[in-house]
Amino acid sequence: MAFLQQFALLLALLIIFSTSCKTAMLEVDSAEVGLNYSLKSSAIENISTSTNDSTGGHGSSTITTLPIVIWKWHHVETPYLVALWILTCWLCKLVAELNHNITSVIPESGLLIMMGFILGGIVWGADKAQTFKLIPVNFFYYLLPQIVLDASYCMPNKLFFSNLGAILVHAVIGTCWNAGTVGIALWGCYEGGAMGNLNIGLLQFLLFGALMSAVDPVAVIAVFEEVHVNEVLYILVFGESLLNDGVTVVLYNVFDAFVSLGGPKINAAEIIKGIISFFVVSFGGSFLGVVFAVLISMLTRVTKNVQVIEAGFIIVLGYLSYLTAEMLSLSAILSITFCGVCCQKYITANMDEKSVTTLRYVLKVMANGSETMIFVFLGLSAIDQNIWVWNTGFILLTILFIVIFRFMGVFFLNWLLNQSRLIPIDLTDQFVMGYGGLRGAVAYGLAASLDEKKIPEKNLMLGTTLIVVYFTVILQGITMKPLVQWLKVKKATKSDLTLNGKMNNRVFEHVLTAMEDICGRMGDNWWTRHWNYFEDKYVCWLLMTSDARKHKDPIFGVFHKLNLEDAKKYVNEGESKGSLAFIRNYDNASVDFKKQLALEYADIMPDIMNDMSEYDFGIDNVPVTSVMKNPLPSVSLNVHELDRKSMLNDLSAHHLLDQHLYKSRRDNRPTYSRSHYNTSENPDEMQEIFQRTMRSRLESFKSAKMGVNPAKKLSKHPKKDSTHKPNGKPADPHRTHPYGDEDFEFSADSASSSEIAGHFPRRNTNAPGAGVDNPAFIPEMDMSPPMRNPPWQTETANNMAVAPSQTAQGRLPWTPTNLRHLAPLRMSTRSTDSFAMADASVDDEAPEEKSGSHHTRL
């Protein structure tokens, strides 16, 4: 909440600053230069005037002395204010998004409008007038294109085209229906006297109906995405809204032309012309968009060397398609829509993956940014006094009619569509579609661009539009989510990406087309198949790079994606294992690293070496076969194996370090609570270190005397044996001792199961590290485990009680590989090396001290 306050404060400051700057400057301007400045003119609006203004200002001032710094507000005024407002709007979004409890109830667009109200209040308080407003030119040229481009570029392509028929029906027929019926019904009510005295004719009503039919489902789409409604509903609403904007503008222009023409001049010929113009403008715009899509796709074939600006090409060309259509008086929105929808597939295949990501993000930033601005400004527009011409009848009837006719249109068209649809649209889906008919920025933009000379009641229409927008976005937006949940709208089934699914889908498609062929009917599948064929043969050849063509096969694509996913999963799993599970297991199982490696990954290890050579990140060589055969299902790429190998190496290295680096005394916090097993580790370590130092000293002494390393190692055994003989008698207490038992069981196991040196769990794992500097230490490590009274040893101890002479035999199982062949040597060294004897005694004491409970034993 503190945050919220701070932001609110910041916002308020910003607004006051910008507005006061503006007004102050304006006052100065009008005083000094005498330009007739209207306070109402917006910051964005007066680009031309402000430039005039600044040049004028410069011309008039003659400098008398060299200024060090100058206050050059006029130079930057317009861009500065624009940037400031953008910042303000985005901060609004930030504030609006702060509290998730609120955003989960009120959709973001509604919140932004409310923020706009607040901002408007602040501006009003500071200025007593609306100094900034959204003017249609800016809206249509600078804010709308990127929103449409983003929406169309991110459109789920296949879904869109497979439902194109239904979408078109809703977008074209539905929009015309809405426009016509709302206009006529309002006119009828007006004639019936419901609105009092207004200066509006039938044509103006139709124009109003047309602009009112623009559906803007930002809020609805947000809800849909949150709730994951079924994809047919999603694409119908999404696609409809996108195309509907274009159709609305076309319709608006046609009616606008009719209005300009004037009622009396309209005859059958003009109406037919109007209808023709409607289709020419719509389809012309769409066609232009497709042409631009082809251009973009072809361009991306050759942009490999300028990857940095690759993504920019798409944005600029997309924008150009919008402007070109506008220039040719075709439908600009439809143009950019189809441009985005059509080029998406090819540019994704052609461009580098990074560029694709960049494009997506840049588009998102731009689209979200302008969306935010639009909604904030929609809220802000409320402070414009001029538009508030209140006419209760007109406003209420408008709201009533747009809702009623929207529902009627949706239900009727869906009924029509369901006659021929394989999967009919549910009634609940239909209801949600109808309810999702929110009105938004396009309606407002069109209303704002009404010509006051032709339509005397422009302000009433504008005000009504605003009210309708507020009403639908806020009220319907808020109720949308509960409604969707309450109606239990079918959710999207989350489909996993599987090769089986993909492959069988393809098989099904083939089967269906074959059946259609056999039945001699031309169905959807016929079209799909023939389009695919045509696309494969010509379109891809024209629009895709050869590399991209190669990899566009969907089954292969899924395969590649799955592999990538596996790679990620594998790394994640490994990391979690490495940081948590792996090490924790160690405490109980005393995992020996190399042994585990050998056991678990024995079948992979040989492969790794082979696969190294094929290591390549390119899709080209997914050298999978050898890997595929390995039994671990999650591994399917060589890259994984490399990852795995290097990761394991890393892991084992880290692990070794973690577990076996001696801790400094600072780390030995007495409160450190680990498993009981490890609490004894510290004395253990100290003992080890002590032994080591002793050993190395002895070693240096011995090497001077004897020069033989092995001798030392062997010297210890006899001594130990002798010490164990007495200790062996209280065998049972030893055996029950948890440390000794656990520990030894493992070491015996590891010793017998693998031949790698240094298998004994705690102390011996030091061997690899220690052995490097201190060769003498390694052999000694073998000695420690027996000290802990392992089961076999207690057993031998028991035996010894019976037949002490068999000690040598009983000792055999202990590290057999290491010791058996050394046994004869041992005999010889035993008596000769007195130092070794001393050494052994030190060694002997170690285990006793190590585990405190054993002290009593001695």
Add this chain to the structure above:
Amino acid sequence: MGSTSSTLLKIPNVEVLMQETGFSPAHIIRLHDRFKALDKEGRGHLCPQDFGAIKELAMNPIGDRIIGAFFSPGKETVDFHTFVKILAHFRPVDKDRPKEPNSPEPINSRSNKLKFAFQLYDQDKDGKISRDELLKVLRSMLGMQVTEEQLESIADRTIQEADLDRDEAISFEEFRKSLEKVNIDHKMSIRFLR
């Protein structure tokens, strides 16, 4: 309508056929017309060659398998009844039809649709899709750009995905499981057969 009933009358046991497949008389007549058009020599049955004459089928990568599905093993011909019954697999499931408790599972049920798809893979009819069988289907469906190695790995992986009992082959049960989330009724239905 006179022609309708007369056409229907020419088909033997048409009542039973309609009962079994759920097709309407209009469907039966349409299919019968098509059947006659395919049966160029008027023998009253179709051979694989008749299907091969449909030129679009030649463009279908698994067309041969689909044609093969019309012919039960050892038979070289398919009569109208069988023809209709096979096509009945692709009738959309009708939800509003009352379910009779004792009636046999309709031809267009989910599992029958799946069985049809399954037998396209399982050419040796051993109830399992082996790696080789899968490879063959994949080879026919994937473009030439995919190398044999990649193909094999895809096949391996596909089997791995579905293979629950680790026998390196996909049984029907596993096949059905792997497609559990797919709306078969949508994917394996032809609209105009509704």
